Amino acid sequence: MKILAKFLEILVKKLYKKFNYNKKVRMTLKDYEDYNDTTICYICGGELKGDKVLDEVHLNGKYTSAAKNECNLRLLSIYQ
Numbered sequence: 001m002k003i004l005a006k007f008l009e010i011l012v013k014k015l016y017k018k019f020n021y022n023k024k025v026r027m028t029l030k031d032y033e034d035y036n037d038t039t040i041c042y043i044c045g046g047e048l049k050g051d052k053v054l055d056e057v058h059l060n061g062k063y064t065s066a067a068k069n070e071c072n073l074r075l076l077s078i079y080q
């Protein structure tokens with residue numbers, strides 16, 4: 001099962017790079033308000049303290065929510 005998971009991980013990374021799915025984020029007014037009002041990292045549930053970044057779906061550029069920078073980078077590293 002681990003071999004299959006690794007194979008799929010490599011395949012997804014190759015497809016991600018091949019089709020350059022890294023779209024620039026597009027935010028609505030509601031997204032900006034959500035980002036400004038959010039105090040909890042949507043990834044780990046921890047309190048955001050000065051390392052707040054926005055997260056977006058790289059496939060379509062849609063805003064997801066606010067997250068800690070370290071959580072966002074950890075999530076991003078899965079796809080690169």
Ligand SMILES: [Zn+2]
Pocket residue numbers: 041042043044045046067068071
């Ligand atoms: Zn987090």
